Amino acid sequence: xxADASGPWRGLRNxxxxxxIWEIVGRLDLVAGGxxxxxxxxxxxxxxxxxxxxxxIGATLYASSMGFLIGNALGIGAGxxxxxxxxxxxxxxxxxIAVFALPPIAIAPILVLTLSGMAPRIALxxxxxxxxxxxxxxxxxxxxxxxxxxxIRAYGGTRWDILRRVQFRGALPSILAxxxxxxxxxxxxxxxxxxxxxGRWGLGAYLLGSLGRGEPDRxxxxxxxxxxxxxxxxxxxALLAARTVGSTRAVTLNTAVPDAAPRAGHPLGRIALxxxxxxxxxxxxxxxxxxxxxxxxxxxxxxxxVEYLFLDPTAESAQTRLLAALVETLPITFLGMxxxxxxxxxxxxxxxxxxxxIEAFMPVALVTQTMPLVALTPLLVLILxxxxxxxxxxxxxxxxxxxxxxxxxxLALVPRSAxxxxxxxxASRWTEMRMVTIxxxxxxxxxxxxxxxxxxxxxxxxxxxxxxxKGLGNLLNQSRGFLDYGMIWTVAAVxxxxxxxxxxxxxxxxxxxxxRLGMATxx
Amino acid sequence: MTPDGISLSGVGKTFSGRGKVVEALRDxxxxxxxxxxxxxxxxSGCGKSTVMRVALGLETPDTGVVRIAGxxxxxxxxxxxTGVAFQDAALLPWRNVRRNVEVPxxxxxxxxxxxxxxxxxxxxxxxxxxxxxxxxxELSGGMRQRVAIxxxxxxxPQFLFMDEPFxxxxxxxxxxxxLELQRIWTETGSTALLVTHGIDEAVFLADRVVVMHANPxxxxxxxxxxxxxxxAPGLFSDPAFHRVCDHIAEVLHGG
Numbered sequence: 067x068x069a070d071a072s073g074p075w076r077g078l079r080n081x082x083x084x085x086x087i088w089e090i091v092g093r094l095d096l097v098a099g100g101x102x103x104x105x106x107x108x109x110x111x112x113x114x115x116x117x118x119x120x121x122x123i124g125a126t127l128y129a130s131s132m133g134f135l136i137g138n139a140l141g142i143g144a145g146x147x148x149x150x151x152x153x154x155x156x157x158x159x160x161x162x163i164a165v166f167a168l169p170p171i172a173i174a175p176i177l178v179l180t181l182s183g184m185a186p187r188i189a190l191x192x193x194x195x196x197x198x199x200x201x202x203x204x205x206x207x208x209x210x211x212x213x214x215x216x217x218i219r220a221y222g223g224t225r226w227d228i229l230r231r232v233q234f235r236g237a238l239p240s241i242l243a244x245x246x247x248x249x250x251x252x253x254x255x256x257x258x259x260x261x262x263x264x265g266r267w268g269l270g271a272y273l274l275g276s277l278g279r280g281e282p283d284r285x286x287x288x289x290x291x292x293x294x295x296x297x298x299x300x301x302x303x304a305l306l307a308a309r310t311v312g313s314t315r316a317v318t319l320n321t322a323v324p325d326a327a328p329r330a331g332h333p334l335g336r337i338a339l340x341x342x343x344x345x346x347x348x349x350x351x352x353x354x355x356x357x358x359x360x361x362x363x364x365x366x367x368x369x370x371x372v373e374y375l376f377l378d379p380t381a382e383s384a385q386t387r388l389l390a391a392l393v394e395t396l397p398i399t400f401l402g403m404x405x406x407x408x409x410x411x412x413x414x415x416x417x418x419x420x421x422x423x424i425e426a427f428m429p430v431a432l433v434t435q436t437m438p439l440v441a442l443t444p445l446l447v448l449i450l451x452x453x454x455x456x457x458x459x460x461x462x463x464x465x466x467x468x469x470x471x472x473x474x475x476x477l478a479l480v481p482r483s484a485x486x487x488x489x490x491x492x493a494s495r496w497t498e499m500r501m502v503t504i505x506x507x508x509x510x511x512x513x514x515x516x517x518x519x520x521x522x523x524x525x526x527x528x529x530x531x532x533x534x535x536k537g538l539g540n541l542l543n544q545s546r547g548f549l550d551y552g553m554i555w556t557v558a559a560v561x562x563x564x565x566x567x568x569x570x571x572x573x574x575x576x577x578x579x580x581x582r583l584g585m586a587t588x589x
Numbered sequence: 590m591t592p593d594g595i596s597l598s599g600v601g602k603t604f605s606g607r608g609k610v611v612e613a614l615r616d617x618x619x620x621x622x623x624x625x626x627x628x629x630x631x632x633s634g635c636g637k638s639t640v641m642r643v644a645l646g647l648e649t650p651d652t653g654v655v656r657i658a659g660x661x662x663x664x665x666x667x668x669x670x671t672g673v674a675f676q677d678a679a680l681l682p683w684r685n686v687r688r689n690v691e692v693p694x695x696x697x698x699x700x701x702x703x704x705x706x707x708x709x710x711x712x713x714x715x716x717x718x719x720x721x722x723x724x725x726x727e728l729s730g731g732m733r734q735r736v737a738i739x740x741x742x743x744x745x746p747q748f749l750f751m752d753e754p755f756x757x758x759x760x761x762x763x764x765x766x767x768l769e770l771q772r773i774w775t776e777t778g779s780t781a782l783l784v785t786h787g788i789d790e791a792v793f794l795a796d797r798v799v800v801m802h803a804n805p806x807x808x809x810x811x812x813x814x815x816x817x818x819x820x821a822p823g824l825f826s827d828p829a830f831h832r833v834c835d836h837i838a839e840v841l842h843g844g
Binding site for chain 2: 221
C-alpha cells in the first residue's frame with residue numbers, strides 16, 4: 067500500500083515521479099524551446115560523448131582530492147590548535163572569517179596568476195574545505211563531556227591525555243560530519259578554478275568549452291556528472307560516519323554548568339589581540355605574495371591595491387568602474403538573499419505544519435546542495451536567458467537550500483514538550499507556531515543568514531561572469547581579458563572585504579537580538 | 590592535623606559567572622584520619638561537591654591549603670593514591686565495561702596486561718561478571734554506577750573520593766550498594782570521603798558526618814557515629830540509628 071510506504075521507499079517513489087515529469091517535459095520541449103532536454107536525451111548524449119569524459123573527470127578528481135587532503139590536514143590541525151588555545155582562535159578569527167566569506171570565483175583568477183599547473187585548482191579546493199573542517203573540529207573538541215574529562219584529570223591526566231582519550235574520539239562524529247560537507251566543496255572549488263584558469267582538462271574546462279555551442283544536452287550531461295561526483299563524495303563520508311562512529315553520545319544528560327568564558331586580562335592585551343585579528347589576514351596576503359615570488363606587476367600586495375585604487379594616474383577610472391560594478395551587484399545580491407531566506411523561513415515553518423509534504427522535498431533539497439554552482443548556472447542560462455531574472459534565481463537557489471536545511475534542522479531540535487505546553491491549554495496550531503516555533507527558530511534564522519551571505523555574493527558573481535555581463539563578476543572577467551592585474555586584485559579584495567563586513571554586521575545584530583531574548587547563538 | 594590522611598584548612602572558593610559572584614566555600618577546615626570514613630551532607634548548592642573537587646585538585650581554592658598524605662591533591666593523583674567516583678558514572682560511551690575500568694591505569698601509565706586479573710576481580714566485585722564487553726549504553730543506571738565504583742577501586746587507592754555515587758539509584762539498589770561499599774572499604778582499608786544527601790546512607794557508612802549549610806558554603810557541625818563495624822542491614826531499623834539520623838536532620842534544617 068502506498069500510504070504505508072516508509073522512508074527510503076517513499077524517497078525512491080518521489081524521485082521516480084520527478085524523473086518521469088522531467089522526461090515528459092523535456093521530450094515535449096516545454097521549457098524555453100528545448101533548453102531542458104529529457105533525461106533519456108541527456109543520457110544518450112552522455113553515451114556519445116563518453117570518450118571525452120575520463121580525462122576531464124580524472125583532472126577534476128585529482129585536484130579536488132588533493133585539495134580535500136590538504137585542506138583537511140590544515141583544518142584539523144588548526145582546529146586542534148584553536149581548541150587548545152582560545153587566544154589563537156581569537157587571533158585567527160579575521161583569517162577564518164575571510165576564508166569562509168571569500169567568494170571562490172573572485173580568488174580563482176588570483177590563484178591562476180600566482181600559482182601554476184594544478185596548484186590553483188588544489189588551492190581553491192583546499193580553501194573550500196578548510197573552514198568547514200576547522201569549525202567541525204573546534205566544535206567537536208570543545209563539546210567534550212566535562213564529566214569524562216574530570217575522570218581523566220582526577221587521575222592526574224595531562225592536557226594531552228584528555229585530548230587523546232576523551233576529546234578526539236568524542237569529536238569524531240562532528241569531524242566526519244564536517245568532512246561530509248567539505249567533500250562537495252572541494253569538487254566545487256576545483257571546478258571553479260578550472261573555469262577561471264584555462265587549462266585543457268577538467269569538468270570546468272569542458273563546461274567552459276561547451277558553453278558557446280548551444281547544446282543543452284551536453285551541458286546537462288556535464289552538470290549531471292559534476293553533481294554525481296559531488297553527491298557521491300558526500301554519500302561516501304555519510305556512509306563512513308554511519309559505519310565507524312558507533313556509540314559516542316553520553317548515555318545520560320550532562321547537567322554541569324559550562325565554564326564561564328575566561329575574560330581576557332589586560333585591556334591593552336585585548337586591544338593588541340583585536341589589532342592582530344584585523345592585521346593577520348593582510349599579513350597572510352602579503353606573505354603569500356612574497357612566498358610565490360611573482361613579479362610586482364602581476365601580483366599586488368595590500369598596499370599595491372591601495373596604490374592602484376587611489377594613487378595611480380588611472381585611479382579615477384578604476385574607482386568609477388568599481389563603483390559602477392558595485393551599484394549593479396549589491397542590490398541584486400541583497401534582494402536575492404532576502405528572497406531566498408524568506409522563502410526558506412516560510413517553508414521551514416510550514417514544515418512543522420505539513421511534515422509529510424516537506425519530507426518528500428528534503429532529499430531534493432539535499433541533492434541540489436551538492437550540485438556545483440558553476441555547473442548549474444549555464445543550465446539556468448538556457449532556461450532563463452541572460453537577464454537580471456537569471457541572477458536573481460541563481461542567488462535565491464544558492465541561498466535558499468542551505469538556509470532551509472539549517473532552519474529545518476534547527477526546528478527539529480525544538481523539544482516536543484515545549485510545543486505540547488500551549489497545546490495542553492487548547493492553543494491552535496497557529497498560536498503554538500507563534501508562541502514556540504517561530505521564536506525558537508530565530509537563532510537558526512541568524513545562523514542561516516550568516517551562512518548565506520558569502521554564497522549570495524558568489525552566486526551573483528558567477529551569474530554575472532557567465533551570463534549577464536554586469537557588475538563585479540563581469541568586471542573580474544573583463545579585467546582578465548585586458549590583463550588589468552590591479553583591477554583583478556582590487557575586485558577580489560573588495561568582494562572579500564564586503565563579504566566579511568556584511569558577515570560581521572549580521573553577527574552584531576544577531577548577538578544584540580539574541581541576548582535581549584536570552585537565547586544562545588546556533589552553530 | 591593528620592599528615593597521613595586528608596586535610597583541608599581554611600579553604601575558601603568563590604565562583605563568578607553570569608554577572609553573579611557566589612561564595613561557594615568559606616573557611617572549610619576538615620581532617621579525615623587515615624583509614625576513616627567521612628561523609629559530607631548538606632542541602633543542594635551548599636558546596637559539598639566543591640569540597641570534593643577541591644580535595645581532588647579539580648578546582649584550585651582561592652584561599653587555604655589541601656593536603657593528601659602530605660602531598661598536594663594533584664601530586665597524590667599522579668602518584669595513583671586516589672580513586673574517584675562521581676555522581677554520574679561518567680563512562681566513556683565508546684569503551685566497553687572492561688576498557689572503562691582500565692582508564693585510570695592508562696592515565697597513570699601502569700601496565701594493563703599485568704592487571705588483567707585484578708581488573709576482572711574488580712568487575713566481579715561489583716557484580717558485573719558477564720558484562721565485561723557491554724557498552725555503557727547497554728547497561729542500566731545502577732550497573733553503570735557500579736562500573737564507576739569498580740573504576741574507582743582499580744588503582745588500589747589509599748584515598749577514595751565519592752560524590753553522590755548512588756544518587757541516581759533507587760532506594761533498594763542504594764541499600765544494596767551501601768552494604769557492598771562498606772565491605773569493599775573494609776577490605777581495602779582506604780580513607781574514604783563520601784558526599785551525599787541521604788542522611789541514612791551517611792550514618793550507615795561513616796565514622797563522622799560533616800554537616801554543611803549554604804550561602805556561603807560552610808561546615809556547621811561534625812557528628813561522630815560510633816556504631817560497631819561491620820554494620821549489618823538491621824542497623825537501618827535500629828532506634829539508636831534513627832536518633833542519630835533525627836539529630837542530623839535537625840542540624841541540617843535548623844542549625
